[in-house]
Each structure stands twice: as C-alpha cells, then as structure tokens.
Amino acid sequence: MAIEFTKYHGLGNDFILIDNRSSSVPVITPEQAIKLCDRHFGIGADGVIFALPGENGTDYTMRIFNSDGSEPEMCGNGIRCLGVFLADLEGESRSKDLYRIHTLAGVITPQLMADGQVKVDMGLPKLLAAEIPTTLSAGDSKVINQPLEVAGKTWEVTCVSMGNPHCITFVDDVAAIPLESIGPQFEHHPVFPQRTNTEFIQVVSRNYLKMRVWERGAGITLACGTGACASLVAGVLTGKCDRTATVELPGGPLEIEWSEIDQRVYMTGPAERVFTGKL
Numbered sequence: 001m002a003i004e005f006t007k008y009h010g011l012g013n014d015f016i017l018i019d020n021r022s023s024s025v026p027v028i029t030p031e032q033a034i035k036l037c038d039r040h041f042g043i044g045a046d047g048v049i050f051a052l053p054g055e056n057g058t059d060y061t062m063r064i065f066n067s068d069g070s071e072p073e074m075c076g077n078g079i080r081c082l083g084v085f086l087a088d089l090e091g092e093s094r095s096k097d098l099y100r101i102h103t104l105a106g107v108i109t110p111q112l113m114a115d116g117q118v119k120v121d122m123g124l125p126k127l128l129a130a131e132i133p134t135t136l137s138a139g140d141s142k143v144i145n146q147p148l149e150v151a152g153k154t155w156e157v158t159c160v161s162m163g164n165p166h167c168i169t170f171v172d173d174v175a176a177i178p179l180e181s182i183g184p185q186f187e188h189h190p191v192f193p194q195r196t197n198t199e200f201i202q203v204v205s206r207n208y209l210k211m212r213v214w215e216r217g218a219g220i221t222l223a224c225g226t227g228a229c230a231s232l233v234a235g236v237l238t239g240k241c242d243r244t245a246t247v248e249l250p251g252g253p254l255e256i257e258w259s260e261i262d263q264r265v266y267m268t269g270p271a272e273r274v275f276t277g278k279l
C-alpha cells in the first residue's frame with residue numbers, strides 16, 4: 001500500500017504529516033514511525049503527525065508519535081504544521097481559517113493568519129505537581145524554584161504542563177549547557193513518572209528569552225512550541241518576565257502570550273511545507 005506524506009517544519013522542529021482522514025486509527029505504527037524518523041536510514045524527522053477525523057464535535061483529531069515511537073499529548077510546532085497541512089488538503093473547499101483540533105491535551109485551535117503565520121490558542125497551563133506529573137512537590141501544590149539534583153548539581157526547576165510535561169531551569173548562559181549529556185538525565189529522572197521535556201532559559205530582558213530544549217522522546221530539537229509556552233509561564237511565575245515575550249529558539253523566534261484576561265496561552269509562529277513523497 002502506498003502512503004502519501006508531506007514533510008513540514010516549524011522553526012526546524014520537523015514532522016512527517018499523514019492524511020489519515022479516512023480512518024481513526026493511524027496508518028503507521030509506532031515502530032514504523034521510529035524508522036521513518038531516522039535521519040540516516042529514513043526520511044528524518046522529530047515526529048510523525050496524523051490528521052484524523054474529528055472527535056467530540058471538533059474539525060479534526062491530531063495524533064503524534066515522537067521519533068522514539070512514544071505518543072505525547074500535544075505538540076505546539078506540530079499543530080501549526082497541521083493547520084497549514086489541513087488548509088492544503090482542503091484546498092478550494094476550505095471554508096475557514098481556524099480549526100478546532102481534538103488532542104490528548106484537549107481542544108486546541110490553530111488559526112491561519114493573513115501574514116502566513118499560525119496563531120494557536122494553546123489552552124490553560126496546568127501547574128499542580130500531580131497534573132505535570134511530578135513527585136517534586138505535594139500533588140496539590142505548584143513546583144516553582146524547587147531544587148533538583150541532576151548530574152551532581154542542584155538545579156532550581158519550575159514545572160508546567162501544556163498537556164505535556166515541562167521542567168524549566170533559568171540559567172545565565174544557555175550556550176554553556178551540555179544538553180546532550182544532561183538532557184537524558186532530566187528526561188528520565190525518577191521524579192517525572194511520565195518522563196519530561198526540559199527547557200533551559202536565559203532571560204535577556206522581560207520580553208525576550210533565549211531557550212534550548214531537550215525533548216522527551218526526541219532529544220535535542222531546534223524548537224519546541226509547548227516548551228516555549230511553558231517557559232514563558234514559568235518566567236511569569238518566578239517573576240522573571242512579562243506575560244508577553246519573544247522566545248528565541250535555535251530554529252528562530254516564537255511569540256508567546258499568557259493572557260491576563262482568559263489565562264490561556266497563545267503562541268504565534270511559522271509552519272513551512274518542505275516536500276511531499278510516497279511511502
């Protein structure tokens with residue numbers, strides 16, 4: 001059976017997108033996703049994303065497999081790519097610019113803007129330890145500036161869930177962080193029962209943050225949308241930044257806002273089609 005795919009990226013966080021609208025079961029298994037994501041023996045990507053029929057009255061459902069075959073609840077850069085992919089698939093029959101997407105993190109709404117950017121209502125951040133989940137604090141308390149021992153050093157971490165878990169550490173110089181060696185130690189730390197994504201943040205000003213990320217199930221990536229949202233929320237919780245900021249990632253900038261009005265997080269950034277192919 002031939003399966004068509006399109007490769008997209010959001011600031012270098014790259015995905016294989018598959019039109020799965022005729023079935024609610026992904027046409028690729030997690031094991032196959034691992035092979036497709038391989039950068040030497042496959043297509044090469046940080047994950048595989050499926051556009052499935054909508055559930056619970058939504059327009060579509062998004063599912064995603066990380067490059068290690070695990071299934072995360074949400075993906076910020078991926079959902080911007082999905083928005084553009086859906087618009088391409090619908091072509092002339094497209095009647096709207098805003099899609100309601102069912103995800104494991106709830107309903108997320110990417111909106112295609114006139115300037116080509118995609119603005120996403122990423123929903124409410126979750127802040128309680130049990131929701132992250134982490135055992136770093138009592139389940140019903142927040143995890144803000146908590147000490148965590150990793151690689152023989154004590155790090156002050158703040159944890160935020162954007163549907164998926166994030167552990168954020170503020171540092172003086174992101175370039176000096178040995179991400180390759182310490183990333184996996186954060187990801188697999190026993191205080192994170194579902195593993196974690198880990199963000200290192202340098203506060204350049206109250207509206208400009210520099211970020212490097214180690215992603216659960218994917219390792220070092222050039223950008224992480226949920227990570228940028230979680231980091232801004234962590235910056236506000238720790239008093240380090242304003243509620244609106246540019247988060248500069250190795251792949252480029254994302255504009256993030258944690259709205260004072262509705263407490264939801266909004267992310268704006270690009271999504272680019274790279275090429276199409278057939279498996």
Ligand SMILES: N[C@@H](CCC[C@H](N)C(=O)O)C(=O)O
Pocket residue numbers: 013066071072073074075076077078164165197215216217218221223224225226227
């Ligand atoms: N790159 C993504 C996040 C993808 C999921 C993550 N690896 C996880 O397992 O939670 C983003 O842009 O948010």
